[in-house]
Amino acid sequence: MGRYIARRLIYLVVVLLVVSFITFTLMHSVPGGPFSREKALPKEILENLNKRYHLDEPYAVQYFRYLNDVMLPHFSTKAPVFGSLADDFLINIKLGPVYLRWMNFGPSFTSRSRTVNDIFRQQLPISMQLGFMAVLVGMLIGVPLGTLAALKQNTIFDYLGMSVAIFGVSVPVIVLGPILIWIFGVTLKWLPPTGWGAKPPYVLGLLPAKLGWDFFKYAILPAIALGLGSSAILARLTRASLLQVIREDYIRTARAKGLKESMIIVRHALKNSLIPVVTVLGPIFAAVTTGSFVTELTFGIPGMGKYFVTSITNRDYPVIMGTILLYAVFLVVANLLVDIVYAFLDPRIRYE
Amino acid sequence: MRSKSYFVFALLLVATMLLTACQQAATPIVQTVVVEKEGKTEILVVTATPAPQEPAPAGPKVLYTNFKTQGDVPSLDPAVAEDTASIQMIEELNVGLARLNEEDVTIVPGIAESWDISDDGLTYTFHLRQDVPWVKYNGTEVVKVQNCEGADRLVTAQDFEYGFLRTLKPETASPYAYVLAFAVAGAADYNNAKTDDPTTVGVKALDEATLEVKFLEDAAYNINIISLWTGYAQPKWLIEGDDCTDARGERWTETGFNQSYGPFALKEWVHDSFIALAKNPFWPGSDEIPVPTLDEINFTMLDETAAFAEYEAGNLDVILQVPQSDIDRVKADPVLSAEYVQSPALSTYYYGFNITAPVVDDVRVRRALSMAVDRQGLIDNVTKGGQEPAQWFCRPGLIACPTVADMPDLGVKFDPTEAKKLMDEYLAEKGLTVDQLDLTLMFNTSSGHQKIAEAIQQMWKDNLGVTVKLVNQEWKVYLETIKSADTPQIWRLGWNLDYPDTNNFDREVVAAGGSSNPTDENGVGTGGFFWKNDKYEELVKLAASEKDLAKRTDLYAQAEKILVWDDAVMIPIYWYTNLHTTKPYVTRTFSNTGAEHFEKWDINK
Numbered sequence: 001m002g003r004y005i006a007r008r009l010i011y012l013v014v015v016l017l018v019v020s021f022i023t024f025t026l027m028h029s030v031p032g033g034p035f036s037r038e039k040a041l042p043k044e045i046l047e048n049l050n051k052r053y054h055l056d057e058p059y060a061v062q063y064f065r066y067l068n069d070v071m072l073p074h075f076s077t078k079a080p081v082f083g084s085l086a087d088d089f090l091i092n093i094k095l096g097p098v099y100l101r102w103m104n105f106g107p108s109f110t111s112r113s114r115t116v117n118d119i120f121r122q123q124l125p126i127s128m129q130l131g132f133m134a135v136l137v138g139m140l141i142g143v144p145l146g147t148l149a150a151l152k153q154n155t156i157f158d159y160l161g162m163s164v165a166i167f168g169v170s171v172p173v174i175v176l177g178p179i180l181i182w183i184f185g186v187t188l189k190w191l192p193p194t195g196w197g198a199k200p201p202y203v204l205g206l207l208p209a210k211l212g213w214d215f216f217k218y219a220i221l222p223a224i225a226l227g228l229g230s231s232a233i234l235a236r237l238t239r240a241s242l243l244q245v246i247r248e249d250y251i252r253t254a255r256a257k258g259l260k261e262s263m264i265i266v267r268h269a270l271k272n273s274l275i276p277v278v279t280v281l282g283p284i285f286a287a288v289t290t291g292s293f294v295t296e297l298t299f300g301i302p303g304m305g306k307y308f309v310t311s312i313t314n315r316d317y318p319v320i321m322g323t324i325l326l327y328a329v330f331l332v333v334a335n336l337l338v339d340i341v342y343a344f345l346d347p348r349i350r351y352e
Numbered sequence: 353m354r355s356k357s358y359f360v361f362a363l364l365l366v367a368t369m370l371l372t373a374c375q376q377a378a379t380p381i382v383q384t385v386v387v388e389k390e391g392k393t394e395i396l397v398v399t400a401t402p403a404p405q406e407p408a409p410a411g412p413k414v415l416y417t418n419f420k421t422q423g424d425v426p427s428l429d430p431a432v433a434e435d436t437a438s439i440q441m442i443e444e445l446n447v448g449l450a451r452l453n454e455e456d457v458t459i460v461p462g463i464a465e466s467w468d469i470s471d472d473g474l475t476y477t478f479h480l481r482q483d484v485p486w487v488k489y490n491g492t493e494v495v496k497v498q499n500c501e502g503a504d505r506l507v508t509a510q511d512f513e514y515g516f517l518r519t520l521k522p523e524t525a526s527p528y529a530y531v532l533a534f535a536v537a538g539a540a541d542y543n544n545a546k547t548d549d550p551t552t553v554g555v556k557a558l559d560e561a562t563l564e565v566k567f568l569e570d571a572a573y574n575i576n577i578i579s580l581w582t583g584y585a586q587p588k589w590l591i592e593g594d595d596c597t598d599a600r601g602e603r604w605t606e607t608g609f610n611q612s613y614g615p616f617a618l619k620e621w622v623h624d625s626f627i628a629l630a631k632n633p634f635w636p637g638s639d640e641i642p643v644p645t646l647d648e649i650n651f652t653m654l655d656e657t658a659a660f661a662e663y664e665a666g667n668l669d670v671i672l673q674v675p676q677s678d679i680d681r682v683k684a685d686p687v688l689s690a691e692y693v694q695s696p697a698l699s700t701y702y703y704g705f706n707i708t709a710p711v712v713d714d715v716r717v718r719r720a721l722s723m724a725v726d727r728q729g730l731i732d733n734v735t736k737g738g739q740e741p742a743q744w745f746c747r748p749g750l751i752a753c754p755t756v757a758d759m760p761d762l763g764v765k766f767d768p769t770e771a772k773k774l775m776d777e778y779l780a781e782k783g784l785t786v787d788q789l790d791l792t793l794m795f796n797t798s799s800g801h802q803k804i805a806e807a808i809q810q811m812w813k814d815n816l817g818v819t820v821k822l823v824n825q826e827w828k829v830y831l832e833t834i835k836s837a838d839t840p841q842i843w844r845l846g847w848n849l850d851y852p853d854t855n856n857f858d859r860e861v862v863a864a865g866g867s868s869n870p871t872d873e874n875g876v877g878t879g880g881f882f883w884k885n886d887k888y889e890e891l892v893k894l895a896a897s898e899k900d901l902a903k904r905t906d907l908y909a910q911a912e913k914i915l916v917w918d919d920a921v922m923i924p925i926y927w928y929t930n931l932h933t934t935k936p937y938v939t940r941t942f943s944n945t946g947a948e949h950f951e952k953w954d955i956n957k
Binding site for chain 1: 424429432523525526527591598599600605622625652654655661665667827829831833860
């Protein structure tokens with residue numbers, strides 16, 4: 001297993017190289033640049049800007065400069081310069097007299113006072129907090145609903161459950177979000193309509209400093225809005241998969257052995273039926289924890305989501321590269337976790 | 353069995369519709385209380401509803417509002433800011449040498465109490481007030497900043513000199529440095545790195561209280577340019593560090609470090625979330641820039657729809673931009689409509705012609721297309737924001753821009769009969785029929801521009817019989833297209849002021865070499881209008897140096913007639929408005945310059 005994980009992590013580096021190369025090529029081949037304006041900037045001003053961000057160098061030099069900044073560790077005897085946006089590394093470790101510094105995603109062109117690392121430090125934790133809760137909501141609603149629907153196939157429970165699932169899939173957040181805000185935020189005033197209950201600094205760089213009602217009251221509506229869509233997918237998958245499993249011979253064997261029905265369902269049927277569910281959970285997890293544009297916009301949550309979109313419309317090259325590489329890392333790691341979970345769910349799966 | 357599941361689904365669907373319907377069904381009592389006062393400034397004023405009398409609170413006065421734009425404020429650094437949200441914050445944190453009165457758009461003293469202008473009009477000597485301390489928020493309150501000897505740091509002419517030079521320095525890469533560079537002597541060469549000697553720039557601190565600025569032209573708007581945010585004082589000790597201050601470099605504007613000297617100080621900036629400004633009690637105040645009454649202002653960075661929900665929930669006191677989709681509902685709602693005000697925004701929405709392209713290379717076609725646009729109809733039925741039909745390009749309210757009240761017949765108006773006549777004349781001469789005309793209108797992808805383009809497409813169809821193709825492109829791709837040889841026959845743009853002078857519109861945007869009319873080194877058009885009219889060029893140049901306001905206005909009126917009528921190189925469509933909603937307990941001013949001056953606001957909850 002250890003060797004398998006190590007091998008997959010090496011693949012991750014290859015994936016990142018390929019993704020970064022494709023992204024770099026694509027974003028530079030799209031017309032328009034980060035500094036094109038309605039009122040075009042004079043040539044001299046553009047030269048100053050291009051020089052500052054090294055955009056006056058050949059593409060190959062720019063690309064390798066980026067790889068060097070982001071992927072290779074740097075050793076320096078000089079302490080990091082605080083006020084420089086060009087010198088902001090995500091990881092700074094002091095090893096005796098030497099500083100080990102790694103991952104400089106560069107300054108944002110649009111937010112002149114921030115770096116991509118600032119966005120990762122301040123906005124990513126919020127998206128991850130929301131994403132975790134949304135996946136949790138999705139699983140807590142989806143899996144029991146799917147199970148119920150499968151066990152009570154062709155009854156009112158089945159139809160009701162699947163109707164909820166269809167509702168969840170077909171009503172997008174852009175519709176559901178404002179409805180929830182209108183009902184619970186504006187009319188009933190039970191919950192705040194928008195906002196997020198945590199701000200930097202975060203515990204372990206991820207968790208809010210205080211976990212309480214003041215945090216969760218902001219999270220309830222967006223987590224439901226975002227989680228409902230995935231709960232629907234999970235419910236349908238659980239139902240389909242469980243329906244197949246409960247017809248298997250080993251379930252009949254278990255019944256024949258006289259095991260309790262609840263034991264049969266939880267230990268044998270459900271566990272085996274979870275493989276397809278876990279498979280989709282990986283990509284869902286990567287997608288919602290790196291930020292969801294519409295949900296965050298609707299509920300005014302200062303997360304990562306909008307950077308995936310605005311960075312492209314602004315041609316903010318470092319932010320485009322940063323967000324896409326981030327998503328790639330999350331996707332690969334989530335799928336790796338899925339593969340590891342397979343081994344626990346199905347003893348026949350072994351990685352050696 | 354299947355039908356049963358459909359039945360349940362249908363029930364749910366109906367339930368959803370009901371919920372959605374609830375959202376729409378605001379009380380449908382139409383009570384329009386917005387009245388138009390055709391005064392000089394053309395400000396639209398709301399008939400006030402009496403504010404509910406409630407006991408004044410003992411606590412601090414905190415105003416909650418939002419930004420007009422989405423997302424994080426890009427920068428609080430005067431040297432690199434270029435967008436309205438950043439400038440709004442910087443103008444409340446700092447004050448320039450002079451300042452614009454946001455209501456009547458006149459220049460009033462800022463940090464400079466007075467200034468002398470040399471006889472040739474090129475050298476300005478500013479006399480700075482000596483009682484303005486630098487301040488910062490220390491985590492609990494706003495405090496004065498001390499120097500290494502323990503004395504208060506006061507704003508000096510040297511701070512302004514440093515600010516100018518830092519903005520102009522090539523390494524700063526300031527996008528707006530060019531505005532200084534084209535007006536101030538020596539600034540361009542320093543900014544282009546032709547020289548690295550800052551003493552060649554025409555900005556010098558003669559002593560702590562006196563700043564001398566040398567300009568290139570004797571222009572009426574010199575004072576406007578020198579008072580832009582790019583020329584604000586900047587704290588050298590904080591940016592570069594000194595014996596008792598850590599250098600904060602490009603991060604000097606962050607929470608905890610920021611130092612400023614205007615009516616407000618930065619309390620907290622949580623990126624992507626909000627900016628809180630605290631009253632600066634050490635701001636000495638003046639007639640024009642009083643000590644603020646508000647103790648704190650909280651600007652949230654919500655999407656406009658989310659912000660409006662917060663306003664309706666009572667969590668925001670003022671909305672500076674009501675979402676387009678909510679305007680009908682706001683106007684119909686008895687409470688919201690009383691809180692709703694339209695005020696002029698100094699921006700213009702227009703279509704430009706590539707006058708070298710087929711068909712629109714004939715002025716009759718261009719004028720016919722322009723006259724066939726029913727601007728009022730478009731505003732009433734499509735944009736709905738109370739915009740004003742534009743008869744020319746510069747936005748009335750700008751210094752020296754003609755107003756409709758003074759010159760009702762200037763420019764172009766909706767006249768379908770005359771338009772049809774012109775078009776028929778053109779067709780007869782060319783021996784063409786109307787469906788042989790091949791016309792394309794291009795705009796950048798956006799549902800708002802799409803709606804306007806479709807409405808105008810229909811007007812052209814109805815009034816002229818012309819069928820125009822609509823094409824759209826993503827914003828940055830579009831910008832490249834309309835500034836290249838591929839510029840389509842008709843294209844869309846808008847212009848929002850940099851500084852409130854007609855020069856910024858009529859010369860910097862549309863004259864040859866302007867931003868919508870780019871030229872190469874030899875002055876040959878490379879995109880946009882592809883237009884050069886010597887008479888027009890002469891008029892806008894004359895107007896720039898004319899000191900008499902009435903004469904300037906007249907020169908611009910002549911220029912506008914050439915632009916929108918004689919040569920008809922553009923279709924002015926509408927002049928923008930700001931759509932605010934304000935809770936009745938807020939006392940406020942309405943800015944015509946883009947940035948609100950919150951030091952004049954009050955709140956009585």
